[in-house]
Amino acid sequence: MTLQAAQEAVDQWIKTVGVRYFSELTNMAILTEEMGELSRHMARIYGDQSYRKAEDENNAKTLMADEMADVLWVLLCLANQTGVDLTAALEKNFEKKDIRDAxxxxxxxxx
Structure with missing residues (x-):
């Protein structure tokens, strides 16, 4: 799935199942929350912390992947709400990095 297709799929889901987008500020707070949940797994998988429950440890990579998808979902929502074409933005970002970090x-x- 391309970024454009992902943006369109999220928009379609929001408009049919999700009823409407949360406000931009609410979605920013949700993005922060999801990043915290991802950070928790990263700290336990790659850092010095450990899981309290064995089932979480056995499922760690799946849990981490799910949190990454949640982060991406909310970012796609924010892009849609603010009129950002993530494909174009990413392409422009590559150009910037190619010049700045050559x-x-x-x-x-x-x-």
Whole structure:
């Protein structure tokens, strides 16, 4: 699925099943909440924290993938609400990075 198709699919779902978009500010708060949930899994899978329940640990990658999808969903909602074409925005972002970072990372001794 392309970003454009994802934006269209989310918009169609919102208009048929979801009734209407939440306000932009509410969706921004939800995005922050979803990022926190993703962060929780990242800290337990790749960081120093551990899960309290064995079933969460056994399902960790699935839980993390679900949270990533939730983050993407809300970001797509915000893009639709604010008139942002994410495909065009991402393409422009690549152009910016290609110019700005053309040799930056190649010359980074840390990498």
């Amino acid at each position: 040799s930056r990372h190649l010359n980074n001794k840390k990498l």
